[in-house]
Amino acid sequence: MKKLLELVSVTAGYRDRVVLRDVSLPVYEKDFLGVIGPNGGGKTTLLRVLLGLIRPFAGTVTVHDPSLGGRNLGYLPQYKAVDRDFPITVEQIVSSGLAGGSTIFRRTSSPERRRIEEILERFGLVKLRRRPVGELSGGQMQRAFLCRALVSSPRLLVLDEPDAFVDSGFSTSLNDILRDLNREIGIVLVSHDIGAILPAVKNIACVNGTLHYHNSCEFSRELFDSLHCPVRLVGHGDIPHTMLKRHGD
Amino acid sequence: MPDLFLYPFFLRAVAAAVLASLCCGIIGTYIVSRRMVFMSGGISHASFGGIGMAYYFGFDPIIGAAVFSVACAAAIDGISRRAGMRADSLIGILWSLGMAVGIIFVYITPGYAPDLMSYLFGSILTVTGFHLALMAAVATLTVLLFAVFYRDILYIAFDEEFSLTRGLPVHAVSFMMLGLAALVIVVSIKVVGIILVLSLLTVPQATAGLLARDFRGIMILSVLLGLASSLSGLLISYFLNIPSGATIIFTSVVFFAAVSALRTISVRLSLRNRVG
Structure with a gap:
């Protein structure tokens, strides 16, 4: 691989506060890396290092793929990071995914226009293109930001809790979209509800100050397929837990 | 009424109202969208420090105001980014510090400060050719910057973090906008004053926000609404012989109230039609 x-x-961390200590993590081509861990454990900091938004205090981030050199990563931020009152339309949000470097003095080129059309079409947003962000449902917003992340045809897609956009968590459609994308590109996904997408995940990083890496041998896709069940809960050993009976049993 | 437009002071006032509406309409849309209204209040009040110093040392108060407000904008940007201090506390400090410095310098200046009130509440009828030239320069700069960098300004204002991942010059553009906001505020002080300038940056935008849904639409409508309210306010203040700055603000709020009332009625009607 x-x-x-x-x-x-x-x-890495912020100013005088170290959040991540001595973390090593490989991201493979066509990887599907699930990042889990408690709040404040450093999941978002890890993403920020991956995205190049913060420079680590120590250690290195090596980019092996030349196409990522210009930071061509697709990024879908957290729902709560989105300003839903901002006067911006779906089409403008998606176009911003192509911004960078030389957009100044330049109008959107026609291949870019076509690419925007194509991706709006693919995610069923053509009719909503003029709609401002504040008038979108959670699912529509999720798709708009996914379009923005994907419009530049990145080799790696980084998603920070994309399930937070909709109440029902991981809709089957997002699951299908991610699986489909994963045939072509790598995915790094932070989620509280990793169980819901576990069958698609190839590797898992547990982040809590430090990082533990679990590769696919520990939870192969075949294992889940053989269980014939959607796994909703994954935990390490020694977690105190209580299982309540189903209502009506 | 036609005679009125023969007075040079009135023509200058009209020109000042037009230029202020233009630059405040544009930068105000940015300020409101990015929730920087409090910061703009800080910048405008801090400029009073420069005005006080200008009285004491005897140079044009607008120059002092410009230096103070741009310095204040730079301080807010720099300190809150680097030292991690809460931006709103910092704005509060600079806001009151500027006013305090201004008052001290005005006090120790010998003699009476004749047009101090005009800086607090504006005096559009005493706009000079020099002020107009400054306003025209800032308005040109505003239009130019938004024309050239429109998309980058919009994308960065909406989502700084994502823009950083795309390699956009986020800090440079944000700082440029803050500096521009400071300049617009300073040249508009002559029209409505330090205390009221905030409303030129927010009221037309609030009205426009009821009618338009995207940034460009709000920007254009804000300029038009600013023009309508400042020109009608100017005329009303002339005929009723009341302070022009305050009248301009008052008419712009009346526009806002009228538009929001009309909008509520039309929404109700369309709902009733749908139900009935």
């Missing part, structure tokens, strides 16, 4: 990028002994 070719690596897309790799974190080696990264220590």
Whole structure:
């Protein structure tokens, strides 16, 4: 498996606060990496290092794939990071996914126009293109931001809790979309509800100050397929837990 | 009434109202969208420090105001980004510090400060050719920057973090906009004053926000609404012989109230039609 990028002994945080200590993490081509961990454990910090938004205090981020050199990563931020009152339309949001470097003095080129059309079409947003962000449902917003992340045809898609956009968590459609995308590109996904997408996940990173990496051998897709059940809960050993009976049993 | 337009002071006032509406309509849309209204209040009040110093040292108050407000904008941007201080506390400090410095300098200046009130509440009828030239320069700069960088400004204002992942010059553009906001505020002080300038940046935008849904639409409508309210306010203040700055603000709020009332009625009607 070719690596897309790799974190080696990264220590990172904010100002005087260290959030991640000595973290190493490979991200492979066509990887599907699930990032889990408690709140405040450093999941978002890990993403910020991956995205190049913060520079680590120590350690290195090596980009193995030349196409990622210009940081061509698709990024879908958290729902709560979105300003839903901002006067911006779906089409403008998607177009912003193509911004960068030389957009100044330049109008959107016609191949870019076509690419925007194509992706709006693919995610069923053509009719909503002029709608402002505040008038979208959670699912529509999720698709709009997914379009923005994907419009530049990145090799790696980074999603920060995409399930938070909709009440029902992971809709089957998002699941299908991600699986489908994963045939072509790598995916890094932070989620509280990793169980819901576990069958698609190839590797898991548990982040809580430090990072534990679990590769697919520990939870192969075949295992889940053989169980014939959607796994909703994954935990490490020694977690105190209580299972209540189903109502009506 | 036609005689009125023969007075040069009135023509200058009209020109000042037009230019202020233009630059405040544009930068105000940015300020409101990015929730920087409080910051703009801080910048405008801090400029009073520069006005006070200008009285004491004897140079044009608008120059002092410009230096203070741009410095204040730079301080807010720099300190809140680097030292991690809460931006709103910092704005509160600079807001009151500027006013305090201004009052001290005005006090120690010998003699009476004749047009101090005009800086607090504006005096559009005493706009000079020099002020108009400054306003025209800032208005041109505003239109130019928005024309050239429109998409980058919009994308960065909406989502700084995503724009960073796309390699956009986020910090440079944000700082440029803050500096521009400071300049627009300073040149508009002559029209409505330090205390009221905030409303030129927010009221037309609020009205436009009821009618338009995207950034460009709100920007254009804000300029038009700003023009309508400042020109009608100017005329009303002339005929009723009341302060022009305050009248301009009052008419713009009346526009807002009228538009929101009309909108409520039309929504109700369309609902009733759908039900009935």
